[in-house]
Amino acid sequence: MQLPRLTNSIFLDQFLFMQLIGVFIGLAFPHFLVWYGFHAEEVLTIDFYIVSQVAGQIVGLISFLLISMVIRPHLKLLSNKMQDIANGLQSKSFDDHTLNCEEGMCQIEVSSNDEIGVSARAYNQLLDALIKSHEVERVFGRFSKIMSENLDLSKLADETLSLLIQTTNFEAGAFLVIRQGTLNVIASQGILDPESLPDHDVIEKCLKEIKTKRISLPDNIELDGVLTHFRPSEIFVEPIEFKGTVLGALVAATGAYAADDHTEQLAQLFSRSIGLAINNAMIHSKFQKLAAVDGLTGVYNRRFGMERLKEDFSRAIREQTNMTLAMIDIDHFKSINDNYGHLVGDRVIKMIAAIIKNTVREGDIVVRYGGEEFLMILHGASCQNAFNICERIRHQVKDTLFQENNQVIQVTVSVGLAAYPEQPAGDEMELIHKADQALYQSKEGGRDQVVKFGVLVNEVEDSSEVLV
Ligand code: GH3
Numbered sequence: 001m002q003l004p005r006l007t008n009s010i011f012l013d014q015f016l017f018m019q020l021i022g023v024f025i026g027l028a029f030p031h032f033l034v035w036y037g038f039h040a041e042e043v044l045t046i047d048f049y050i051v052s053q054v055a056g057q058i059v060g061l062i063s064f065l066l067i068s069m070v071i072r073p074h075l076k077l078l079s080n081k082m083q084d085i086a087n088g089l090q091s092k093s094f095d096d097h098t099l100n101c102e103e104g105m106c107q108i109e110v111s112s113n114d115e116i117g118v119s120a121r122a123y124n125q126l127l128d129a130l131i132k133s134h135e136v137e138r139v140f141g142r143f144s145k146i147m148s149e150n151l152d153l154s155k156l157a158d159e160t161l162s163l164l165i166q167t168t169n170f171e172a173g174a175f176l177v178i179r180q181g182t183l184n185v186i187a188s189q190g191i192l193d194p195e196s197l198p199d200h201d202v203i204e205k206c207l208k209e210i211k212t213k214r215i216s217l218p219d220n221i222e223l224d225g226v227l228t229h230f231r232p233s234e235i236f237v238e239p240i241e242f243k244g245t246v247l248g249a250l251v252a253a254t255g256a257y258a259a260d261d262h263t264e265q266l267a268q269l270f271s272r273s274i275g276l277a278i279n280n281a282m283i284h285s286k287f288q289k290l291a292a293v294d295g296l297t298g299v300y301n302r303r304f305g306m307e308r309l310k311e312d313f314s315r316a317i318r319e320q321t322n323m324t325l326a327m328i329d330i331d332h333f334k335s336i337n338d339n340y341g342h343l344v345g346d347r348v349i350k351m352i353a354a355i356i357k358n359t360v361r362e363g364d365i366v367v368r369y370g371g372e373e374f375l376m377i378l379h380g381a382s383c384q385n386a387f388n389i390c391e392r393i394r395h396q397v398k399d400t401l402f403q404e405n406n407q408v409i410q411v412t413v414s415v416g417l418a419a420y421p422e423q424p425a426g427d428e429m430e431l432i433h434k435a436d437q438a439l440y441q442s443k444e445g446g447r448d449q450v451v452k453f454g455v456l457v458n459e460v461e462d463s464s465e466v467l468v
């Protein structure tokens with residue numbers, strides 16, 4: 001049964017109803033006494049009515065006060081806590097609340113089994129769910145930032161992995177990506193032998209079936225292989241897809257504790273969302289490569305090469321390290337074009353580029369500087385080191401016979417060298433200019449030779465060194 005509402009305060013309604021009951025008791029009490037055996041002339045008097053009325057009002061008031069003291073504090077606590085959370089959400093300062101709430105400070109003690117107890121329990125559960133979803137939202141916000149800020153694939157994977165390990169109970173993980181048909185590890189943390197991951201059956205199966213694989217490793221089972229630096233309790237393998245194409249997989253292992261809901265949820269969220277970012281990073285690196293590389297020879301183009309040279313030369317000055325530039329030009333190339341045609345000329349350029357690329361060390365830069373002219377940037381190489389490398393190239397070019405329609409074409413190259421800091425140079429253009437001058441001398445001196453800037457012609461017996 002529900003009584004009608006009198007005001008907009010439930011407690012005031014309660015008070016008014018109590019007072020009504022008081023009035024009713026005050027009126028009924030003298031009659032009750034008559035029925036009980038008292039003389040009517042003693043109790044049905046104005047004075048006795050007044051006394052009964054006052055007593056009824058006092059009983060009503062005391063009942064109201066008791067209800068207020070027993071029930072109201074609990075409701076007040078509940079409403080205050082709820083108001084706090086609502087204010088926090090509204091003023092976007094829920095983070096401050098969650099900090100306190102994580103330590104249980106926002107929870108309400110459940111002290112009864114009635115509706116108030118049920119409300120308190122429900123409030124605690126709602127708060128828990130709110131904190132968890134807020135935490136996921138917060139981590140996902142950081143993850144989205146990483147995805148939108150990183151076009152570099154390994155940086156993207158590294159930062160995502162760190163975030164996953166920081167915010168879940170995963171303690172190790174790796175990202176694997178399929179590039180040119182091969183599965184490669186692009187980031188790993190805490191994995192013992194990441195390079196062996198692509199050969200793992202479970203990962204292969206996960207990529208084939210495009211399905212999450214979850215392996216539980218209870219303490220009592222013996223492990224025949226060691227994946228992580230610690231004993232994992234669970235291993236997740238999540239496929240990474242973009243528009244129905246499998247791009248790779250996320251492997252993650254929990255430590256002593258199995259994955260909780262939060263960990264599971266984030267692993268799924270990350271692997272589902274990172275597909276787009278990985279795809280973008282892969283396209284970006286492809287375009288970057290295309291923009292930096294010469295289409296015919298596969299070595300760097302002049303625009304990229306000059307930018308690289310500027311950076312590398314500044315570093316060489318800063319760190320006072322050796323850097324030698326070699327300018328390589330094909331001899332009498334015009335006549336190859338004239339005699340055999342441009343297509344054959346192109347093939348010759350391509351083959352010489354391949355010889356140069358195969359001779360230099362990893363980290364050295366080969367640039368197609370002009371049509372049939374190459375620039376090599378040799379890091380850490382003294383002029384003599386560079387001279388030896390260029391001599392090898394020169395000999396190899398001379399010894400490689402290009403075949404065209406039963407005709408054998410012999411090609412030679414001339415090389416000019418300028419080494420820093422042996423040759424002082426204020427900027428990279430000055431060093432290029434010196435290498436160019438040495439090349440010019442090499443041509444003047446009869447071609448098919450390597451010339452160091454600043455060395456007399458025929459100064460050294462066997463090699464054709466020239467003073468510029
Ligand atoms: P030198 O020994 O003095 O270097 O003589 P050269 O004939 O090599 O020099 P020159 O600068 O007179 O000629 C270079 C020629 O290279 C002219 C140009 O048509 C040709 N060439 C430039 N780029 C390309 C290219 O991409 N493909 C082909 N086939 N020929 C090119």
Ligand code: MG
Nearest residue numbers: 329330331333
């Ligand atoms: Mg030439």
